[in-house]
Amino acid sequence: MSTYPVFSPASSLAQPITDLTRLTFWLGLGVFLIVALVLGYFMWRYRHRGADGEPGQVFGNTTDEVSWIVAAVLLVAFLLFMTVRVAAASSPATDTRTPDIYVVAHQWYWEFRTPDGAASSGELHIPAGQRVLLDLTSTDVIHDFSAPQLARKIDVIPGQHNRLWIEAAQPGTFSGVCNEFCGPEHAWMRFVVIAEPLAEYRAHQAVQAAAAALPSASNASAVRGAQVFGRVQCGACHQVRGQPSAFPHSGAVGPDLTHFASRRILAGGVLTNTPEHLRQWLRNTQDIKPGARMPTLPLSESEISDLSSYLEALK
């Protein structure tokens, strides 16, 4: 993760944009400096020095006008040419094949699904060194998928499926964020992209696609936690694939928790995923993320600690 993601591209898709941005900035700075310096010079050189009468009355000069219009036209034409070139390189046409990953935006977290059934939130895994095709849609309002080091940004619109190529040239961790105002918790709709060598990526995906392991009997707290999970009906909103049907899940309101413990951030990045933070989240959901579509649930301290043991066992 770098301070200026726009200037530290990590992909062949973002690189051309960075180059173009640099170029445009220098040209723009040049134009600005010309104007500012000429202004400063004229203000100083032609300041009133106490003389009477009026200076010579000059009404204009067509040659001057034409010359700066031509200069402006040339500059614009050049930028336009660069625009066309870079656009093709940084946002190549997407094809109609099955996408590699389905991105579903929710108020206010990101869900990433693969065709093999894996689901995660807040954390997007991709194989390094290859272009990955995303299909993006939203369940509620318009969001925007932005991982500036890896690709251009694109809006995520309910009822539409935008497609986007992303790529990380090398393995690494990159931050991403929602970039379209989507309501009160727009600030906490971040995600991380983790690019891994292909073998690691495949291993990770295999684990993610599998169902959750039941808590082992030796972990009494986790076993109790699973019962609390059923009793307070977390499953009304959250899915834990492979859990006994005593906890039916009816929808995808909240993030899939099947492999919860393997993830790095909680609730769109408002907290990092540690057991302590999880307990805070369960205790004070609406304080931590006011407006989040999850209520602060009436849980006792022991229930919270059991739930935490249970969720932390979902590797």
Next chain:
Amino acid sequence: MSQRAPAFPKTSARRPSAVWKVLTSTDHKSIGLTYMGVAAVFLVLGGLEALVMRLQLAVPGNRLLAGETYDRFLTMHGTTMIFFVLLPLLLGFTNYLLPLQIGARDMAFPRMNAFSLWLLVGGGLLLYLSPLTGAPSQGWFSYAPLSETPFTPQRGVDLWSAALIVGGYGTTLTAVNVLVTGARLRMRGMLYKRLPMFAWMSWINGFIILFALPCLTAVLLMLEVDRLLGAGLFTRGDPVLWQHYFWLFGHPEIYLLILPAWGLISEIIPVFSRKPIFGYEFVAWSTVAIAFLSFAVYAHHMFAVGLGWPVELAFGTTSMLIAIPTGIKVFNWLATMWKGSVRYTLPMLYAAAFIVQFTFGGVSGVTFAVVPIDWQLTDTYYVVAHFHYVLFGGSLFAVLAGLHYLYPKFTGRFLDERLGRWGFWLNVIGFNGVFLVQHLLGLMGMPRRVYTYPDLPGWGALNLFSTVSGFVLGVGLLLLLVNLIRSRTHGRLAGRDPWNGWTLEWLTDSPPQEGNFSQLPPLHSRRPLWDLKHPDDMDHVRPRRHDKNGHIREEERGHQ
């Protein structure tokens, strides 16, 4: 001696109070000043909202305005500043100055003019009543479907729409008034090609308003059909449709907030450089080009939507094209100062700051027209920095220049110089302090419209700097307010023509008498007062030849 009894006995008639006069006046000058007064009140409100937001953003993880509360401030601030501060300020100047500059007694439809003003005030009241039913929190751009009932249920959104519809009708009617006034009420000899630059630009602006505002009204009605009648135009229909309508209004809106401001600058720079505007025809026609193009660039607000490359290329091209006529203006302003005799008055200082800041904002605007850069930077703080540079550093600074320039005409007195200079420097430092660093925040990836942000390297420090500068700016504007109020009674007397101006408004009293002029001079050129002051060197006597040599007049007379 005739002994006719007065029709209304004087003894019983009470003199109407000053407030009553303002409320009932149909005089364009009173209406213009009322617009500005109303805008000042809203500026205080919108400014306080901004300061509260800056307080919230001062440090990462702050809890002053969490979540939706922040969004309510954000929405009120944006809506207030665009529709109830900048717009009325510019309409105020247009109302006050247009008839004076063209030698008219009033606007074409004085009663409709008053009606427009009070519609706008009514809109502002509706907006500030909305907190009673839950202040709107969907943002001033109000994107569907976020603005629909399931996501933003409070009635404040409906009041917000009503506010803009009502105020919008007022503005549309003003445009009609401006267009008819400019077309029909010019004095004898005031040909279109002789219109003072401000009159020309605010007249052209009438066309932009007339065609742009109905798009907003239409789309707000569609939103209400959704919200109140459950039609689902933007939910079951197309959520992106909102953006097309909104920006088809919204982008011309940006230009209609700058045209009269350019007009003011195009008056001020010549007067304080003691030279006519350089390249009048170029400045004038570039305005027309901009008016047309402003309707053809709107989708550059939507480059991230995924419209498809051909559409994006088309709008990227027009957006770059519009930079050309804009650049022409800047260069002509500079050339006006060339070989002039520059006076460092407060209006001129503000105009100079305008040029620097507006150019900066214009240049960062061009970076968005380069479509791939927009794909990276749109909806980050870089955008916030950009549009504040054009709207605040540009429009509002031009308005401040105009205010210092015309205050003697409005009141007959100068603004206090010392207070004015303090205000100027605080405003310049404060403004640039707030917004310059936001370019960096955007490049660092900070999204706009967030109530808080993670504690990443540099984010906290830059935001704190921005907040502190915000208070400097607040003090600067406060000094200006004090100056405006104090100088009305304490200011140095100004007389009719304190700046040695050239356009007709400087011919009449300060403040102008009822009906504006008792007598108008014959008009042969763009600078009637120059002609009066230099009978041996009148503009129209001069051969129509453009020459760079400043001493041309002497030579030409020698040849005759």
